[in-house]
Amino acid sequence: MSDLQVYIVVGVFSAVILAIAFNVIDMAVAALVGMCVLIALNILDEQDLLAAARIAAGPISLLFGGMVVARILSTTGLFEVIGDFYLRATGGSGRRFLLLLIVIVAPLCAFLPNATTVILIAPIIIRVAVALDVDIVPPMILTAIVSNAAGLLTLVGDPATFLVGSSIGMTFGEYLSRVSAGGLLALLVVVPLLPFLMREIWKVRRSLPPAAHVARITRPVYAAVSLAVLAAMMVLFVFGENLPTRIVPPVVALIAAALALLVGYAARIEPTENVLRDVDWKTLLFLACIFCLVQAMVKTGLLQAMSLSLYQVFGTQLSLVALAMIAGIGVLSSLLANVPVAAASIVMVKGYLVTAQLVPEVALSDQFTQWPAAAIPVFVAMMFGATLGGNATLVGAAANIVSAGICAREGKPVTFVRFLRYGLPMTIAQLAVSAVYVLALARFVR
Numbered sequence: 001m002s003d004l005q006v007y008i009v010v011g012v013f014s015a016v017i018l019a020i021a022f023n024v025i026d027m028a029v030a031a032l033v034g035m036c037v038l039i040a041l042n043i044l045d046e047q048d049l050l051a052a053a054r055i056a057a058g059p060i061s062l063l064f065g066g067m068v069v070a071r072i073l074s075t076t077g078l079f080e081v082i083g084d085f086y087l088r089a090t091g092g093s094g095r096r097f098l099l100l101l102i103v104i105v106a107p108l109c110a111f112l113p114n115a116t117t118v119i120l121i122a123p124i125i126i127r128v129a130v131a132l133d134v135d136i137v138p139p140m141i142l143t144a145i146v147s148n149a150a151g152l153l154t155l156v157g158d159p160a161t162f163l164v165g166s167s168i169g170m171t172f173g174e175y176l177s178r179v180s181a182g183g184l185l186a187l188l189v190v191v192p193l194l195p196f197l198m199r200e201i202w203k204v205r206r207s208l209p210p211a212a213h214v215a216r217i218t219r220p221v222y223a224a225v226s227l228a229v230l231a232a233m234m235v236l237f238v239f240g241e242n243l244p245t246r247i248v249p250p251v252v253a254l255i256a257a258a259l260a261l262l263v264g265y266a267a268r269i270e271p272t273e274n275v276l277r278d279v280d281w282k283t284l285l286f287l288a289c290i291f292c293l294v295q296a297m298v299k300t301g302l303l304q305a306m307s308l309s310l311y312q313v314f315g316t317q318l319s320l321v322a323l324a325m326i327a328g329i330g331v332l333s334s335l336l337a338n339v340p341v342a343a344a345s346i347v348m349v350k351g352y353l354v355t356a357q358l359v360p361e362v363a364l365s366d367q368f369t370q371w372p373a374a375a376i377p378v379f380v381a382m383m384f385g386a387t388l389g390g391n392a393t394l395v396g397a398a399a400n401i402v403s404a405g406i407c408a409r410e411g412k413p414v415t416f417v418r419f420l421r422y423g424l425p426m427t428i429a430q431l432a433v434s435a436v437y438v439l440a441l442a443r444f445v446r
């Protein structure tokens with residue numbers, strides 16, 4: 001690739017991010033136009049698009065499958081029941097509202113993609129916020145941030161985390177033993193920040209009106225079968241890779257989506273086209289286009305140059321490299337969508353480990369799984385940097401984009417700056433505690 005083409009790729013990439021950051025154009029449109037410009041200039045060709053599609057297929061399948069399952073579950077009446085319980089449990093207290101939000105969102109995100117959780121839980125959050133007469137935007141932003149952080153609890157909770165874990169052959173069980181505790185710390189560190197960042201809601205005290213009616217599940221069999229699909233998806237997430245046929249998480253998500261659509265169709269609750277129409281295609285399109293832009297960055301050779309720079313600066317000091325990953329990828333994930341950043345970072349870090357002669361050159365392939373124990377904290381740091389860094393800004397993670405879209409539909413648009421006001425302090429605290437965790441992990445695996 002010529003120097004001119006490198007400058008064009010960097011320029012287009014930068015223009016897309018700036019257009020999104022300053023709300024010049026819709027983010028999906030900006031990413032699509034940027035991708036098309038590079039195709040028109042023959043910088044991205046068919047092979048590049050196929051390479052991007054291979055990388056994007058897993059995360060996008062996880063999101064799509066989760067969105068479909070969430071949409072079917074929303075028709076069961078289960079979340080109306082949960083919403084009633086949630087409202088009464090707050091007792092009219094804004095503090096309880098925020099703390100219970102974390103308690104409700106975190107377990108869901110252990111097994112459902114974070115954007116899916118936001119879609120599932122948003123009607124409940126909005127309903128309780130309206131009943132307490134508080135602005136819906138701060139709790140919806142908190143929902144996105146908590147869902148992203150809780151996505152670190154398991155391998156399948158966040159697409160960026162899954163992308164890194166699957167690229168090194170990390171199993172569900174290995175993830176639980178090496179990463180999940182750090183995800184829990186990233187969740188807990190949010191709590192002491194709430195009285196300061198969301199002071200207006202934290203101090204709220206309201207008298208709840210008597211319940212006009214109690215929500216009930218009117219179709220218990222339909223609800224039970226729908227929940228069975230969700231339960232099967234969770235079980236296959238945990239054990240699917242150990243089966244003789246080896247069912248990987250993206251395939252599990254697609255199977256669950258098919259079963260959920262079948263259940264919805266058989267019950268005649270809602271037409272299938274309505275369910276599919278409500279899938280957040282805009283977010284999926286945005287991520288697909290960003291993956292293509294990242295593929296263009298890979299093609300420039302900049303990532304390979306960064307691999308060499310890492311070795312020149314840090315040598316074989318893997319603990320320092322891990323800290324650099326948390327900081328560097330954290331910053332990049334706050335400016336770009338964190339899933340494509342994770343995809344690009346995998347190329348860079350694998351290249352660094354080969355350059356440092358810590359692994360053979362065959363490690364650059366997707367099939368290599370024999371990573372030395374000392375290298376694992378570097379990949380874990382990538383997970384923390386990508387997943388938590390995405391909490392800082394509106395465009396950092398799919399959950400953020402979905403949350404902002406829901407607020408906009410409710411007549412409460414979220415600006416880049418307003419999201420930053422809440423997201424940046426929480427992200428700094430989360431990255432700091434994750435750095436301590438990664439250093440402890442590095443000492444443990446020696």
